[in-house]
Amino acid sequence: MSRDERARQLLEVAWRLAREEGADALTLPRLAECAGVTKPVVYDHYASRAGLLAALYQDYDRRQTARMDEALASSADNLRAKAKVMADAYVTCVMSQGREIPGVVAALAGSPELDRIKRDYEREFMARCRKVLAPYAPGALSAARLWALLGAAEALSFAAAAGELGAAQARVELADLIRALVERPQAR
Structure with missing residues (x-):
């Protein structure tokens, strides 16, 4: 998966997570778990929860x-x-x-x-x-x-x-x- 495709996938999973569990559930470890990727993959795209929210x-x-x-x-x-x-x-x-x-x-x-x-x-x-x-x-x-x-x-x-x-x-x-x-x- 290309970097852009992975970024799109992570955003889609983050939106789903926010919809199903609320914005408080938007943590980078939880995003990694729901997206089926390792934490370093998520941290490579978003340095922090603030970065994810901004994205x-x-x-x-x-x-x-x-x-x-x-x-x-x-x-x-x-x-x-x-x-x-x-x-x-x-x-x-x-x-x-x-x-x-x-x-x-x-x-x-x-x-x-x-x-x-x-x-x-x-x-x-x-x-x-x-x-x-x-x-x-x-x-x-x-x-x-x-x-x-x-x-x-x-x-x-x-x-x-x-x-x-x-x-x-x-x-x-x-x-x-x-x-x-x-x-x-x-x-x-």
């Missing part, structure tokens, strides 16, 4: 970004369409990952180093949102509105993944919220 979050973010970018490229050029695509992509990505992503996100927040990684990805996401939504805004989109968009996207998606509301409802509410944040004039 999981990066994997999730890559998929989320690709899904959203692909859908945005083929969507109509209006706010309603862009908001729908963004909401659909965000919720769908979280739903496809299941209940394990909230656990990984919570584990990331437990370490300053990992929290920085998460914040960097959040800022990149908000920059993409600003670029896509700016043409439809009556003024510049404030950082506060972009943080609100991100918080709502995460909260609605995580609630849907936990079964607290339907995915379709989360998508509709998020698209409505995105439009409201963009269309409302900025306070002076």
